[in-house]
Amino acid sequence: MGSQAVRYLILPGWQGSSDAHWQSHWQRSLPNAARVEQADWDQPDAQAWVAELERQVAAEDAPTILIAHSLGCVTVARWATRATRSLPRVRGALLVAPADVERPGCPDVLRGFAPIPRQPLPFPVQVVGSDNDPASSAGRTLQLAREWGAQAAILSGAGHINVKSGHHRWEQGFAHLYRLQNRIEQMQRRRA
Template identity: 75%
Template sequence: MSSQSVRYLILPGWQGSPDEHWQSHWQRILPNATRVEQADWDSPDQASWIAKLERQVSAQPTPVILIAHSLGCVTVARWAAQAPLSSLRRVRGALLVAPADVERANCPEALRGFAPIAKQLLPFPSKLVGSDNDPAASAARALELAWAWGSEAAILSGAGHINVKSGHQRWEQGFAYLYRLQQQIEELARRRA
């Protein structure tokens, strides 16, 4: 898949992705990458986050690949469950990293408005990358979400929430998952041709 023929939409989670976060690094180096900027990163509102994602997807002149982290993953799932078919057709795939389990008992109050998590199959290829020691979602919960969304799953050992705090500033290894997703998208396109 030519990087010129696709736009990458970066979807940070709660509190955004600071400059040293891997999503910010990827945004700087991936061609045609744009961040879905939310009005309020600290007090997220599900309806406005979904509406902002819809506006950005529908405004893209080229196909998009979504790159979501944490609450961004939950936003993608809810958006996909209700988005117009014309918007869904623009999305070629999604890389879902460290999804936040907003249904867990110790979920921060600011995120509870995103529950329940949409559990419909995503209508595009997706890869979910979780961790066996992520405080935002256990490995078992990440696998459960991957199964519900129809995502191919990878559970990393000791990677935490795959963010700055867990030592993932550039997360160069993550590009392997993006590359595999793009290979899957290309294979699907060949089969449909």
């Protein structure tokens, strides 16, 4: 990623990511990793969440990779579709178990994040979903990935890819991050 060390910004979803969540493990494991802390994890406000992501991306001039889960994925998509001066700092995003905030039965508290942006995101994206995620069907996850211009992987029986579904450290997830980073590096070499 050039001469400057990459920074990883971790974006939890609704209710945050507990210490046992894979995002917390990754934050402790990855160099230069930080969490985008939201003022209210339980009553999320789309504008506030997007504004906090913008503030965090703009805070450092380092090349950045976003690692989002659930509602954090929708936050990334909403942020990326706005014209922001800090957008070029983001080299790519790993979006895990994106929450379908437009689905029937979606908790009312999440509906403020609808509609989900449908345009391609302006950086490489890897989406990872599951064939039994209660927050998004596999078909819907694949549709979002196509609309965002992302590569996608659907895991078998992985649930919402969180602590409840047994994903505490999720070491296997690093393979998806490395795949994304390889794509980013290939793109940078082609531009050079």
